[in-house]
Amino acid sequence: MKLSLKLEEFAMFALGAYAFSTLSISWWWFFGLLFLPDIGMLGYAFGNTTGAMVYNIFHHKGLAIFIFTIGIYTQIPWLKLIGIILFTHASLDRILGYGLKYKKGFKFTHLENL
Numbered sequence: 001m002k003l004s005l006k007l008e009e010f011a012m013f014a015l016g017a018y019a020f021s022t023l024s025i026s027w028w029w030f031f032g033l034l035f036l037p038d039i040g041m042l043g044y045a046f047g048n049t050t051g052a053m054v055y056n057i058f059h060h061k062g063l064a065i066f067i068f069t070i071g072i073y074t075q076i077p078w079l080k081l082i083g084i085i086l087f088t089h090a091s092l093d094r095i096l097g098y099g100l101k102y103k104k105g106f107k108f109t110h111l112e113n114l
Contacts, residue, residue, distance in 0.1 A: 012061075015087075023084070030088075036089075037059060037085065041055055048105050052106075059086075064090060067079055067083035068083025068084060
């Protein structure tokens, strides 16, 4: 992936870490939950199409921002936490070159042609 995109994703990862710091939750939760969205890979047990759909739900930044926004509006801390973890994890995955998946298989991502 191009360096400029990795730097952009790193900035979003840092934004997620900053957002987490505004919550009154211990940092070990951040590191403990950071890889939880990878549970979306279990969708691949039901085939590539289902796997891609489930994985992409757990790694979609728009959904993460929506959940976080609902958490802000309702003042529900655990919704803010879920949004932050989803957003930050997606940024980390993209820094590492893992993108949203196509239904033709796990290795086919939206980052493959960058």
